[in-house]
Amino acid sequence: MGKLFGTDGIRGVANVYPMTPEVVLSVGKAVAHVFKEKCGKEKPKFVIGKDTRISGYMLENALASGIISVGADVLLVGPMPTPAIAHLTKSLNADAGIVLSASHNPAEDNGIKIFSEDGHKLPDNVEEEIEKYILSEKVKTEQIKGDLIGKAYRIADAKGRYIEFVKASVNSMNLKGLKIVLDCANGAAYNTAPYILSELGAEVVVLNDKPDGLNINLDCGAIHPEKMMALVKKEKADIGIALDGDADRVIVCDEKGRIVDGDHIIAICAIDLKENGSLKKNHVVVTVMANKGFDIAMEKKKIKVVKTNVGDRHVVDEMRRKGYVLGGEQSGHIIFSNYTTTGDGIISALQLLKIIKEKRTKLSKLAECMKSLPQVIVNVAVKEKKNINKLKIYKNIKRAESHLSKKGRVLVRYSGTQNLCRIMIEGENKREIQKIANDIAKEMKKEIGI
Incomplete structure (x- = not known):
């Protein structure tokens, strides 16, 4: 074993x-x-x-x-x-x-x-x-x-206990007037999330709330939000909310059907908390996967950023250690430590809806607080997770870092849950960084790929 x-x-x-x-x-x-x-x-x-x-x-x-x-x-x-x-x-x-x-x-x-x-x-x-x-x-x-x-x-009464707990995180605020497309990913939130939003007064159009044991995350949810995005435009909804299979992460789209990822949600919430005097120690915690545009947005608002290794547990550990109240990942794991001890997709969505409601503005307008640099992620299935610094491909990685310099970055790391190597490149030119990522992936596959 x-x-x-x-x-x-x-x-x-x-x-x-x-x-x-x-x-x-x-x-x-x-x-x-x-x-x-x-x-x-x-x-x-x-x-x-x-x-x-x-x-x-x-x-x-x-x-x-x-x-x-x-x-x-x-x-x-x-x-x-x-x-x-x-x-x-x-x-x-x-x-x-x-x-x-x-x-x-x-x-x-x-x-x-x-x-x-x-x-x-x-x-x-x-x-x-x-x-x-x-x-x-x-x-x-x-x-x-x-x-x-x-x-x-x-x-x-477990379901009822959780529903009331989540509603209390926004003081059971009235969401009347908001039209929401909700994608439950045929997962664990299928019998809670629709009730929570409906009981708070929102008009809810529900997708993928009929799990059959085999369709969880299947072309739906936070990993595949395309149907949600299309339905938001068709229904003229205010926002689309896509949860993943166990509902600890969330990805949303604005009223125009454009994705608003975890980085943007954290940025919007961090700015709102600072304006309300509630951003403890003026810090927010993200991982090394956060887009460089997030750093730029926080710098403009004079909010300090702490970065951890990938994984929400690392974010939570840092938040607990220093007493910070907001942190999360680009993937949509977001932790509001005033309410939760772990990522909660529904609570995260409600915090965003609260801001939309209180500021009486569109999500597209709120999302303008941050502009993402083009980012490319290529996954390579690997036989084993060898030390990247000791691979032949490491020279190519360092060369790419030197080429992009301060106008982008290169992050090559192994997945913590799958036999995958994730190659993430950020830069100003999408075509250029795609080529860099593909070239590194090609050599990585030759060296340790399946």
Whole structure:
């Protein structure tokens, strides 16, 4: 068995190692054992949620069985957004929360994300301890008999709890007069997001809210927002909102059907928070993937920018460490720490809608606060993740950096969740940077590609 935890939990093809029922059973045992020792309770409680993948039924039962066999209780909430599990873990006074989801990945994948009792993702040392027990298979359950065995409970009001929590993040403000196209990605928010927006008074045109276990993220949602963009123009809507499979990220489009990505949403919200005197320490946190145009926009408003490695957990860690209130990623993971402990696509969308409503302006006008430099991203499937600095292609990368100088940048990194190398180039000339990216990708594929 190899290393299980990546940058965002455990992830892989369902029914293939490590996302097999056998391994997930061991995950349940290990998690329950570690938290049982950590919290010192006779019967700790674990919230389990999932997205709409067909494999969720199989893996949910395996995970719950593992936890129960160690003498802990399980609170099953069914299909719910990942951020909902973070909230419910605190709301239900549970000792940890576990989500079965592969986020924006295709339906055949699945994954495991774990939250501690405070709703934050586990630190590396706790994941390492859990992994040690999984791989060693040293969690014994023979002594757990009779009434020591745990129980599983279905939490009937979980959906309502989350809906009210999200609405409270904007004080249940009235969205009457706004027409919204909402793409649920046939994912975990299909039975919450439409209700939230409708109950707040908006006119909602809903797309992709009929999951069948296989259509999650399929040509829809935050990864494929094209249908949403077209429908916004057709319906003459004010905004389009596209969530991903587990609804922890959001991408929107303006009333003209033009994409407004995470960088722009963060910029709009950062400026609004500063104007309201609510941008704590005058800082915003983004990752190294943020467009150079974001830096330019923040500099104009005299807002300081902190950059982290890719991954929302790194953004959250920096925000917690320094007490910042806003951070996120270009991909649409956005964290408003006054309300959430992790990225929440619905809450992020509501914060943007609040600004639109209060300023009585169009999203297209708000988005003018930032102008993105042309950016190209090319993915290369790789056999293994070798140190990029030691590859032959590294000379080409350095040459491209020197050529672009201060008028652009080059970022070559491996995906934390897939065997991919991502080649990102920014610059003033789209044709030029596309050629640079393609050339690097071609050589990368020759050297370590599949």
